[in-house]
Amino acid sequence: MENLRSENDRLRKIKSIKAPVKAAANNKELQQLAAVVDATKAELQQLRIEHSDLARKFRALGAKYKACKDTHATFVADMEHLHSVQLQDKDKQIHDLMILCRAKEEADDDQEHVTHQDAVVCQLRQENARLTAELSAFDLDFFDEIEDLKFKYAQAIRQKQALETQLAAQLVTSTTPPQ
Numbered sequence: 768m769e770n771l772r773s774e775n776d777r778l779r780k781i782k783s784i785k786a787p788v789k790a791a792a793n794n795k796e797l798q799q800l801a802a803v804v805d806a807t808k809a810e811l812q813q814l815r816i817e818h819s820d821l822a823r824k825f826r827a828l829g830a831k832y833k834a835c836k837d838t839h840a841t842f843v844a845d846m847e848h849l850h851s852v853q854l855q856d857k858d859k860q861i862h863d864l865m866i867l868c869r870a871k872e873e874a875d876d877d878q879e880h881v882t883h884q885d886a887v888v889c890q891l892r893q894e895n896a897r898l899t900a901e902l903s904a905f906d907l908d909f910f911d912e913i914e915d916l917k918f919k920y921a922q923a924i925r926q927k928q929a930l931e932t933q934l935a936a937q938l939v940t941s942t943t944p945p946q
Contacts, residue, residue: 845907848910852910853902860891860895863891864888864891867884867887870884871884
């Protein structure tokens with residue numbers, strides 16, 4: 768029993784000596800963990816700022832993408848329309864050239880007639896090249912302006928006809944003698 772008491776006393780002494788050392792180590796570890804928590808909080812705040820900045824940039828890029836997509840779709844539609852017009856023009860020119868070729872085949876061997884047909888074909892080819900070059904120089908706004916002018920011209924014709932009808936009606940009523 769005496770041995771147990773002496774052992775307990777010895778352990779109490781060791782424990783009381785180690786307690787301040789362990790407390791100091793625990794305090795140091797606590798301070799380190801607090802520093803890690805503070806650093807993590809600062810990093811979290813920085814990441815939140817970066818996240819909001821990236822979200823704002825993402826929204827701006829989304830708006831730019833939508834605008835570019837809309838512009839691209841309009842441009843593609845305009846180019847398809849221009850291509851269609853050019854194809855129709857080329858088809859007409861090919862048709863005209865085929866008619867000239869048939870006419871040339873059916874024509875007699877009269878040299879003057881053949882020379883004239885060759886000159887017409889050459890002239891059409893030159894005109895085709897010139898028109899193709901002219902057409903490539905125009906931007907898409909040019910065709911919109913032409914459509915606007917056509918509409919305004921048709922509207923002016925309708926107004927003119929309406930005014931002529933109105934004037935004719937007034938002339939008829941003013942020249943009719945009263946009864």
